[in-house]
Amino acid sequence: MKFLDLAKVYTRSGSGGNGCVSFRREKFVEFGGPDGGDGGRGGDVIIEAVEGLNTLIDFRYQQHFFAKNGRPGEGRARTGESGDDIVLRVPVGTEIIDEDEETLIADMTEVGQQFVLAKGGNGGFGNLHFKSATNQAPRRANSGQEGIERTIWLRLKLIADAGLLGMPNAGKSTFLAATSNARPKIADYPFTTLVPNLGVVGVDGVEFVVADIPGLIEGASEGRGLGDMFLGHVERCAVLLHLVDGSGEDPIADYETIIGELEAYGGELADKPRVTVLNKIDALDDEERGFFKEELEEASGGPVMLMSGVSGEGVQDVLRALRAEIDDNRLRYKKSQEEEEPWQP
Ligand SMILES: Nc1nc2c(ncn2[C@@H]2O[C@H](COP(=O)(O)OP(=O)(O)OP(=O)(O)O)[C@@H](O)[C@H]2O)c(=O)[nH]1
Numbered sequence: 490m491k492f493l494d495l496a497k498v499y500t501r502s503g504s505g506g507n508g509c510v511s512f513r514r515e516k517f518v519e520f521g522g523p524d525g526g527d528g529g530r531g532g533d534v535i536i537e538a539v540e541g542l543n544t545l546i547d548f549r550y551q552q553h554f555f556a557k558n559g560r561p562g563e564g565r566a567r568t569g570e571s572g573d574d575i576v577l578r579v580p581v582g583t584e585i586i587d588e589d590e591e592t593l594i595a596d597m598t599e600v601g602q603q604f605v606l607a608k609g610g611n612g613g614f615g616n617l618h619f620k621s622a623t624n625q626a627p628r629r630a631n632s633g634q635e636g637i638e639r640t641i642w643l644r645l646k647l648i649a650d651a652g653l654l655g656m657p658n659a660g661k662s663t664f665l666a667a668t669s670n671a672r673p674k675i676a677d678y679p680f681t682t683l684v685p686n687l688g689v690v691g692v693d694g695v696e697f698v699v700a701d702i703p704g705l706i707e708g709a710s711e712g713r714g715l716g717d718m719f720l721g722h723v724e725r726c727a728v729l730l731h732l733v734d735g736s737g738e739d740p741i742a743d744y745e746t747i748i749g750e751l752e753a754y755g756g757e758l759a760d761k762p763r764v765t766v767l768n769k770i771d772a773l774d775d776e777e778r779g780f781f782k783e784e785l786e787e788a789s790g791g792p793v794m795l796m797s798g799v800s801g802e803g804v805q806d807v808l809r810a811l812r813a814e815i816d817d818n819r820l821r822y823k824k825s826q827e828e829e830e831p832w833q834p
């Protein structure tokens with residue numbers, strides 16, 4: 490199971506400019522020789538892996554990328570200006586797939602890596618180029634070479650920044666739908682979410698990726714229910730968002746169940762930064778809110794936030810708390826990557 494982000498883009502490299510037919514014209518020179526310059530090169534389509542992007546969302550808004558055409562050659566042996574390249578900036582980890590053959594064209598694995606997807610067309614030769622011993626005054630010039638059209642898929646295996654945790658029906662999918670571009674299935678029966686959903690969430694001008702995974706149940710770490718299939722994915726998140734259904738029968742027991750599963754799963758999952766939230770507070774009165782908050786804080790040994798994914802109360806604060814953890818963690822992540830041995834084939 491992979492989280493995939495896909496985008497289809499249409500590209501075209503620039504055509505070369507036409508060569509020029511021209512003859513020198515000077516005072517007192519009756520028959521000037523040919524002086525038509527060559528056309529300029531068309532621009533290339535280049536793909537570049539850059540830092541700081543983690544989704545392909547920009548390619549939902551812009552799907553056409555055309556490099557500029559070269560300019561035609563001119564008299565006095567002037568070569569036409571080259572057309573500008575166009576550069577598609579993609580996140581590291583993006584795969585470039587050919588649309589027709591569905592083959593992998595390139596794998597953008599390093600920051601700064603560039604791949605020329607389509608070269609611009611060559612400019613045509615001007616008539617100056619065709620001057621020879623037998624033909625002193627050629628009237629012939631080449632057209633520029635046509636640009637190349639390529640339709641490709643960009644494919645990115647997403648690494649979620651934040652993973653949603655909680656019992657079935659805790660309101661995870663509702664939260665994701667309310668805060669992101671994702672449209673997960675929501676229902677009032679457990680295990681609505683059968684495959685992980687990803688959403689890009691924005692807060693204070695920063696975007697991050699949240700993964701909604703199927704609800705965990707007791708025994709998930711041993712393979713019961715659907716949760717354990719996905720625990721591996723949240724392992725790579727910077728922060729976990731644990732939603733506790735405040736309208737459930739026993740929110741504290743639900744909380745303990747999930748924590749028990751995290752610990753049983755092993756690895757570093759239980760030590761991962763976690764934001765604990767009492768959800769569905771729209772269904773609670775003030776007294777209940779206070780009571781469960783206190784109980785949960787005692788159980789978790791940390792602060793507990795209040796939220797309703799349905800009414801929106803508290804949602805922004807939760808997003809900010811996640812963002813703060815992610816910012817912290819991304820720095821740490823980068824550091825540990827730098828310390829790693831360079832990869833050897
Ligand atoms: N009152 C109230 N109900 C909510 C809230 N959030 C979700 N619900 C309801 O709770 C039910 C379950 O919501 P989902 O978002 O599907 O829960 P989930 O955690 O994704 O469930 P699974 O995918 O089965 O694990 C739905 O009927 C929602 O309408 C909330 O903030 N307040």
Ligand SMILES: [Mg+2]
Nearest residue numbers: 661662681682
């Ligand atoms: Mg769900």
